[in-house]
Amino acid sequence: MTKHRKVNNLLGLTALAYLTRAPMHAYELGRTLRDNGDARSVKFNHSSLYMVIQQLAKAGFVAERETSREGQRPEKTVYAITEAGRLELLDWLRELIEEPQHEYPHFVAALSLIGALGPDDVVELLRRRLHGLAAQRSEIRDLINTTLAGGVHPLFLVEEEYRLALLEAETDFVERFIDNIVDPETGWGPLWDQFHNTNPEGNSS
Amino acid sequence: MTKHRKVNNLLGLTALAYLTRAPMHAYELGRTLRDNGDARSVKFNHSSLYMVIQQLAKAGFVAERETSREGQRPEKTVYAITEAGRLELLDWLRELIEEPQHEYPHFVAALSLIGALGPDDVVELLRRRLHGLAAQRSEIRDLINTTLAGGVHPLFLVEEEYRLALLEAETDFVERFIDNIVDPETGWGPLWDQFHNTNPEGNSS
DNA sequence: CCTGGTATAGTCAACATCGACTATACAGAG
DNA sequence: CTCTGTATAGTCGATGTTGACTATACCAGG
Numbered sequence: 047m048t049k050h051r052k053v054n055n056l057l058g059l060t061a062l063a064y065l066t067r068a069p070m071h072a073y074e075l076g077r078t079l080r081d082n083g084d085a086r087s088v089k090f091n092h093s094s095l096y097m098v099i100q101q102l103a104k105a106g107f108v109a110e111r112e113t114s115r116e117g118q119r120p121e122k123t124v125y126a127i128t129e130a131g132r133l134e135l136l137d138w139l140r141e142l143i144e145e146p147q148h149e150y151p152h153f154v155a156a157l158s159l160i161g162a163l164g165p166d167d168v169v170e171l172l173r174r175r176l177h178g179l180a181a182q183r184s185e186i187r188d189l190i191n192t193t194l195a196g197g198v199h200p201l202f203l204v205e206e207e208y209r210l211a212l213l214e215a216e217t218d219f220v221e222r223f224i225d226n227i228v229d230p231e232t233g234w235g236p237l238w239d240q241f242h243n244t245n246p247e248g249n250s251s
Numbered sequence: 252m253t254k255h256r257k258v259n260n261l262l263g264l265t266a267l268a269y270l271t272r273a274p275m276h277a278y279e280l281g282r283t284l285r286d287n288g289d290a291r292s293v294k295f296n297h298s299s300l301y302m303v304i305q306q307l308a309k310a311g312f313v314a315e316r317e318t319s320r321e322g323q324r325p326e327k328t329v330y331a332i333t334e335a336g337r338l339e340l341l342d343w344l345r346e347l348i349e350e351p352q353h354e355y356p357h358f359v360a361a362l363s364l365i366g367a368l369g370p371d372d373v374v375e376l377l378r379r380r381l382h383g384l385a386a387q388r389s390e391i392r393d394l395i396n397t398t399l400a401g402g403v404h405p406l407f408l409v410e411e412e413y414r415l416a417l418l419e420a421e422t423d424f425v426e427r428f429i430d431n432i433v434d435p436e437t438g439w440g441p442l443w444d445q446f447h448n449t450n451p452e453g454n455s456s
Numbered sequence: 457c458c459t460g461g462t463a464t465a466g467t468c469a470a471c472a473t474c475g476a477c478t479a480t481a482c483a484g485a486g
Numbered sequence: 487c488t489c490t491g492t493a494t495a496g497t498c499g500a501t502g503t504t505g506a507c508t509a510t511a512c513c514a515g516g
Contacts, residue, residue: 278466282464298468301466
């Protein structure tokens with residue numbers, strides 16, 4: 047049933063997690079997040095961070111600790127997590143792990159409208175996608191290998207392993223899909239072509 | 252390189268696709284979308300639709316065709332796709348299929364912060380997730396079976412097949428993850444526990 | 457005949473997001 | 487010693503998204 051959270055932005059979750067380690071100001075949080083590579087897992091936008099922290103403060107999950115300035119630089123406001131914030135973090139994390147969410151990946155949307163393109167066109171595009179997928183996979187594999195080589199426990203790489211698993215599944219899917227289209231015996235090509243030509247807009251119904 | 256599109260909302264893409272079949276007004280579009288089951292593939296919100304159509308109109312991808320009213324009901328404005336809109340639709344679809352996008356699923360965010368919870372807790376939550384995943388999978392399988400039984404070509408179900416493939420991959424991943432935690436020989440449990448107790452906030456660095 | 461639920465059709469204001477901008481400090485190139 | 491690029495720290499405004507609201511029509515149950 048996915049609760050209505052006062053702050054409903056995963057950047058907020060990440061902020062709470064970091065603030066349990068130590069009070070920080072917004073910019074520092076952003077930097078840590080980037081350096082830690084968590085920007086790969088959570089959509090991170092510099093200005094969103096300031097907004098999210100305001101929201102967290104308004105909701106009582108973090109509290110302003112002190113504001114200071116060094117020289118002529120802009121003032122910085124340090125925030126600390128509150129007890130309510132700790133509870134929210136744990137509750138939210140538990141929910142995210144416990145309940146699979148219905149999400150809307152771009153590729154799903156594209157697939158649902160794929161009839162608007164012709165089969166030859168699609169096969170070519172899917173082949174290019176396979177290259178992209180291979181690139182992403184090897185990028186992740188490199189990341190994992192070099193990180194593990196640095197002595198980090200695999201627990202801290204689960205999110206990358208997960209991503210990798212999904213990319214592999216997608217690759218398999220795309221390969222099967224291509225086969226389904228081009229198979230000279232049972233391929234969907236001819237039928238699709240026919241449909242596409244009499245009905246060049248596509249999408250079912 | 253993902254172009255900056257004037258309308259950057261997949262609901263807009265879907266709207267364009269539907270409008271290639273026939274001019275429609277906003278509400279009708281929404282209904283068709285729901286009845287067609289495309290609301291499962293694209294995040295659909297009643298009021299977003301009106302906004303998106305305005306955007307499409309402003310960008311010149313659709314044009315107001317006529318406005319009419321029946322009885323005392325609100326006026327309805329019928330929109331038709333333009334030539335620019337047709338081109339945009341094809342170009343956009345091609346891009347979505349050709350280039351895998353980096354996305355940010357909720358579960359990835361949760362995994363990246365999972366150290367904030369203890370291993371026993373996590374195992375329990377993951378087991379519950381497995382149930383949820385199984386439910387989602389069988390829901391999709393039912394949908395596919397009944398639709399195919401209705402004589403619909405599998406091409407119009409690729410998006411559900413894709414979703415199913417991802418859910419299966421996720422299931423495998425979660426099962427492996429649980430094993431990695433609980434394995435009495437090599438399991439991460441003890442180490443994780445230790446880490447979690449000396450450092451109850453979690454997250455690497 | 458009245459009432460509740462739902463389909464029709466759309467608007468609106470609150471809130472969220474994101475790119476662009478401001479402004480200082482500082483290190484290195486030339 | 488000036489110039490340029492980058493790190494620091496944050497604000498602002500345009501745009502997007504969402505839930506809640508308005509208002510009519512229509513059908514079924516009691």
